[in-house]
Amino acid sequence: MNITQQxxxxxxxxxxxEQAAIANLSSLIDEEFAQAxxxxxxSKGRVVITGIGKSAIIAQKIxxxxNSTGTPALFMHAADAIHGDLGSxxxxxxxICISKSGTTPEIKALVPLIKKTENTLIAITSNKTSFLGNEADYVLHAFVKEEACPNNLAPTTSTTAQLVIGDAVAVALLDxxxxxxxxxxKYHPGGALGKRLYLTVQDICATHQNPAVTPDASIKEVIVEISKKRLGVTAVVLNGVIQGIITDGDLRRMLAKNDSLEGLTAQQIMSENPKTVNHTAMAIAAKDILEEHNISQLLVVKDGNYAGVVHIHDLIKEGIA
Incomplete structure (x- = not known):
């Protein structure tokens, strides 16, 4: 076996x-899990999650x-807890105390202190009959047969199982x-993820001037309007109602077909029945329309009237497209 194969x-x-260990966890979800x-x-309080070593890292992720799914929680390192952080x-x-063995010295020192405060204690452990398992009010059984480490020492399968149990708790609470x-x-206002969930078309088009010409506008007026508003497009509007759209591409095609621009109006070169989107629609919905029709701009309507333009570049800038 060469090194690549190895x-x-x-x-x-x-x-x-790890896959086998995770698959087995499903059979360990029981009434005690539901009660926990x-x-x-x-509870009227928060969830305080503690652990030592790699389990502490898993605790922070949980x-x-x-916190991001509506259950207030905080992390307390098991070693720091017995040196003052217990006051948190x-x-x-x-x-919730996380420990594969349930018998580490820090856990043995911490658990009696938690019991004295009469807080409900939930254990996530591979060993239900351990010190932690016996002392906890509820045990979430994160049993693993073996670590993925060839020496069966480095926390690998066990921390994966702990993480999966934590996710199961979080999603059950979410439901x-x-x-x-x-x-x-509300809990993810920043970044592309949050924007996909709260950013509306109105939020985007409000940052632009609204390019618009009347149906009888001259070609020069159309070119000036498109150039001035810098969106590569203008709406053709009559009494607030959209009649059509003219894009940079329409202008190029018009120039290729006509030797003279004399007498040409916006109505003669516009595309009728342009794709539109309501101002209250989510920005992600606008992205879907743009992609579906392979276009770069959408006209925005509000109460049946023209309200602006959303451009694919706006969505890219916001991290949505």
């Missing part, structure tokens, strides 16, 4: 081991997922809360 075989073995989720859902746990908080796309957008 690498591929090693990677495939890791994935297969219900306890979190009914905290981030809970409030009376109504629920504590119970009826968490919607609008809720998700």
């Amino acid at each position: 690498i591929i075989a090693s990677a495939q073995k890791t994935i297969n081991i 989720v219900q306890a979190i859902y009914s 905290v981030a997922t809970l 746990i409030l009376i109504d908080d629920i504590v 119970l809360r009826g968490f919607t796309e609008k809720d998700f957008a």
